[in-house]
Amino acid sequence: MTTRRHFVHSASAFAAFGALSPLIARAQALDQVKIINGFPAGGTADATSRRVGEQLRGSRYTSNAAVVENKPGAGGRIACETVKNAAPDGRTLLLTPFSCTAVYPHIYTKLSYDPFKDLMPVSIAAVMHHGLAVGPLVPSSVRTVKDYVAWCKANPNQASYGSPAAGSLPHFLGALLGSYSGVALTHVPYRGSIPGVADLVGGQLASMFTPSGDFLANHKAGKIRMIATSGPARSPFSPEVPTFAEQGFSELTTEEWFGFYAPAKTPDTVIDNANAAINAALKIPTVISGLATFGLVPAGSTVREMDRSQREAYFRWGPLVKHIGFTGMS
Structure with missing residues (x-):
């Protein structure tokens, strides 16, 4: 009898716990x-x-x-x-x-x-994939990475690129491009992508490396030209833009x-x-x-x-x- 009463009591307690368990789980949420x-x-x-x-x-x-x-x-x-x-x-x-x-x-x-x-x-x-885009400061004839490198060599005083931060991957992609292509590129760090893209659109900055998504609206509007992306394949969001690897710069292939x-x-x-x-x-x-x-x-x-x-x-x-x-x- 005692055993049975203990079982019934335990079963009742378990049932009560089961009824309350959703509330307990809910209470655990912050x-x-x-x-x-x-x-x-x-x-x-x-x-x-x-x-x-x-x-x-x-x-x-x-x-x-x-x-x-x-x-x-x-x-x-x-x-x-x-x-x-x-x-x-x-x-x-x-x-x-x-x-x-x-x-x-x-x-x-x-x-x-x-x-x-x-x-x-x-x-x-x-x-995300990173991208390289040029603004109105760069002639419309610059359409590829090799065009961009040639323009930078011919215009060293304007050969600058922005990035969202010093030490960021976009910063290093620009530095690697300069190193591998033998061109001196001046890095201009920003406090995030948006201020740099604004200067790029406004013609105060020649080019920029940053997450390609931050270029999309202005690229599609024709205000800037994205000329390369860093992924192993073309971005589904800008399939018309070739990768760095396609243009002979496979060292710049990366995702973040x-x-x-x-x-x-x-x-x-x-x-x-x-x-x-x-x-x-x-x-x-x-x-x-x-x-x-x-x-x-x-x-x-x-x-x-x-x-x-x-x-x-x-x-x-x-x-x-x-x-x-x-x-x-x-």
Whole structure:
């Protein structure tokens, strides 16, 4: 009898727990999360943060859409440091290109964060190709990379290119092009892509390397001319533009991704919930089409896949940074 009463009592308790378990699961979701990125509003990083952040609501991770905070400056390092110092409770995420976590350690001897110790991978968000575009300062006869190199050699005082940040992959693509083609190119770093593209359109800057999505609107409007993209194949968003490899510059073939990170020591259960919510968001048609507007292809991942990809990029770009000879000041 005692055994039976114990069983009934346990079964009743289990049933009650089962009825409450959705509420308990719901209670585990955070009320509000913030996504911090290190680039100005209107660019690819901002678009990725907002498109994904809007769709996190109602997930196991968070009850509400994420709040996006832009902290531009220092090529994204300010945002990385901010998230490093945030409480490891899952309420703060970083959205950054892998330049900040895989390339910067080779550049800055006094980097204020250790990407492998201070930040935890959550999920890759989107893959992008970089592009080279020229503006009205460059004659309309310049249509290929070889044309561009020839023009730069003939006009050394105007042979400049912009990038979204010193030490970014677009910066190094320009430096590699100059090194491999034997032309002196003056680098002009900006605080993100948008200000540089504005100067390119306005004729204050001859050319620019940056995520190709940031060129698309002005390229399609005929205000600038994108003459190459960095992917292994042509971008589906600008199929008329040949790759660097097609034009004889295979050394400039590269892809870069935006990824979400959390502060170190964030609980694994929170990381898992965030990963699931982000990957679900990246499959929503409106997110896919919204990112496509910026030349971005959604590409979710597991935590382990992101960590492996970051380390592969770290080892690939170390020798290239050394070849270029660029060293940050801080």
